[in-house]
Amino acid sequence: MSSENTAGAADGSGAGSSVVWDVAVVGAGPAGASAAHAAAVAGRRVLLLEKAELPRYKTCGGGIIGPSRDALPPGFELPLRERVHAVTFSLDGKLSRTRRSRHTLFGLIDRSEFDQGLVEAAQKAGAELRTGATVSRVEQHGPAVPDRRTVAIVLSSGETLLARAVVGADGSASRIGAHVGVKMEQVDLGLEAEIPVPSTVAEDWAGRVLIDWGPLPGSYGWVFPKGDTLTVGVISARGDGAATKRYLEDFTARLGLAGFEPSVSSGHLTRCRADDSPLSRGRVLVCGDAAGLLEPWTREGISFALRSGRLAGEWAVRMAESHDAVDARRQALNYAFAIKAGLGVEMGVGRRMLTVFSRRPGLLHAALTGFRPAWNAFAKITRGSTTLAEIVRSHPMARRSLEALDRPR
Known part of the structure; x- marks a missing residue:
């Protein structure tokens, strides 16, 4: 399958603004590819935009822990x-x-290989990929927007693309995140x-x-x-x-x-992200690094990108089907609730762990190297059989220890 498609290819018109995509995803990293895959699997017309040519290098340790593995598309070979x-x-x-x-x-993993594989999975599901496409801005009002159910995506070339819903997955310096108003702490x-x-x-x-x-x-x-x-x-x-x-x-x-x-x-x-940072604006959602979603202590982001990307793709489909602003807002709120109920809880515990680690790194080191339950917990978290948040919630000793160490001195 070709790695680049013109936006008009879906209906043969050759003009970018003549076709309205159900879902357009900006950024083809793990979050964007996962969003595009989720929306395409639902049978929607999906456009995946990436400013670079693929495969491309990405600064990343490349660790794939259990939650990342479990969030991969069915049949994906790591x-x-x-x-x-x-x-x-x-x-x-x-x-x-x-x-x-x-x-x-x-x-x-090597991120260039991993990301390329995820993009190919999204393409196989039906998403169209367009590389070398730098998004300048999105517009939800004004002359470029034909109706209130449509979002205009303006490329740096001046070309305008249209979609019923947009997912921003364009990294930590996200233009889509700036449009949404994402706040970082x-x-x-x-x-x-x-x-x-x-x-x-x-x-x-x-x-x-x-x-x-x-x-x-x-x-x-x-x-x-x-x-x-x-x-x-x-x-x-x-x-x-x-x-x-x-x-x-x-x-x-x-x-x-x-x-x-x-x-x-x-x-x-x-x-x-800050706790009160928005995850949407109108018919635009953000996920992964664009939303500031990562584990604050370890700064692990791949599993957060995969999981939030999949949720964003699923809710973008619902948003694309919304016939008015009220219903679109309802879907956006449902997406935000899904993120905060899962990833948000993990981030909250991660913030507390970062505070403790910043004050007492030696204590953490001693626990992991000399206290078998701590090592066992580390192993279970990396394998994906539990999470740090679940350990703190279900083990009173872990919860009391974190509370005691997290108190201001």
Whole structure:
């Protein structure tokens, strides 16, 4: 199937504004591809817009935990580069200890391969893909909008596309998010390098990752092996980029990897939404990074993107079928409720964990490396048999411990 389609191809007109799509999705990452797949499976006319050409590189550790696996389209085959059975934890390079599991904890993927596979799944379901399409803005009123049931999507080329519902999944610097009015309360800077290594070094890392609790409040570093390449990165609160860069340099050096030339060095900002941030405006929904949906403590975003994208696609279908603004608003509120009842609860616990971790990283390290129930909980969370929120809700000791540590001092 072609990786690019003109918007008019659906009815053979050749003019972008002559066809009204049921659902248009902006951004072809995990959130957007999942939204497009969900809407296409429902039998709707779906247009998936992506500004880049695919496949494309994406700064990301590439960890696929249980919730991510469970949110994939039926029959999707994960392009795993590695299966993780062991985790080495360290505290700013000290007190290193490795915990092992007989079962796979999580998998590691290359984002370009993973994202491409998700887009192909959406295409197979019936979605049309258009690459090289940069969205300048969306309009829900004005001369470009033929009626109140339609949203106009204006491309940087000046072309206008029309849809009954729009899903914004265009990343953390989202233009659609700006239209909706998404508010962020936490912004972090991630720096990452893809480092090709000799087979002798790769063998030492096979099946094992490293997580280092860093020197900056709330920071940590990671090494994720992917065959003959190690993904090495760090993340911390935005505000002191020089200190974050030093952390990555020191981290890489003490691992003995400073002598290897990275094939890619990159950085990105992750943004986490405020509790009262909107998830919709009129007939426009946002999901994934565009909505600021990610786990605040670990900054894990793939599972949040997949899950919120699927929900956005399902509710966008209902919104496209709405005949008036009142019904469209009802569907938007239902989408927001679904997000907040699930992902929102997980984010709330994650915020509290980040606060505790920022104050007492040594305590967390001691628990994971020396207290078997804590390690077992970590393993269950990564495999997807439970969530951090479920553990806090159902285990009184965990709840009381978090409450005690979370109290202002």
